[in-house]
Amino acid sequence: MNAAEPARCMRLTVDAEPARLADIRRFVDEVGTVAALRSERLFDLKVAVSEACANAVEHSGGNHAPLHICAWFHSDRLIFEISDSGDFRLPGAERRGQAGTRGLGLPLMAALMDELRIQKTPGGGTSVSLCVRLT
Template sequence: MSIWWSLHLRREAASVPLARRLLIGAMETAGVDPEISYDLSVALGEACANAVEHGGTVTAVGPSEAYRVTAYLDGEKCRIEVADSGPGLSARARDIRPAHPDAEHGRGLCLIRELADHVHIGRPGRGGTVVSFDKILKWRKDAPLLAV
């Protein structure tokens, strides 16, 4: 069985825990192992925090106020995408590197890379950034949506 959901969220700090809670709730209901759910929720939180902080642009009608989160649970894998309409990351910034030990920012993408099995950072043709990451799922023995 597969499920997916998509959210359009305001670029506000309060949207980050909302997205995390929705993901954890969906995964708990589906029967995903709690440790996997937690790892993905932390990675989602980091991607959402980046979209909130860096994901806006000023357009002809004003500042971009939203970003999108999409989650797919399909069989043995979960894919999460966080897309914003900001200026986008440079090629150098998309190359995930460890932050300097004294840096106050810059650890989010590294954390996502450590928590997920595969990470891709793209810049769609119309601008913005899409951070997508996958993780192989483990299921509880009593999982109602267990992949067969």
């Protein structure tokens, strides 16, 4: 592969609302098929992307702000970037009050993905980056 060749990308923009999670999974299916992911890795990726999006939905405060999902194809890995305009909240004290069944999303993403990165974006939003190695 030519090092100067830019990575290919597939994009999806949806309203941040729970009803769109199924559409997001179909998008991950498409990307996974293009990347020829094994079925169990595709399942892991669907869960991880879904968790990142669910977190964004939860913190969008019901304003249905757009959620941008971008899948980057590199030679040896597939990277999903999920960007929103709200704050990603780590599972902390406020969530423990809900009897410990919330806040599973982050541990699941960490367990299922090869790399996980969460960054603040300049506009006050959050970007979650999920990486699956293809080799």
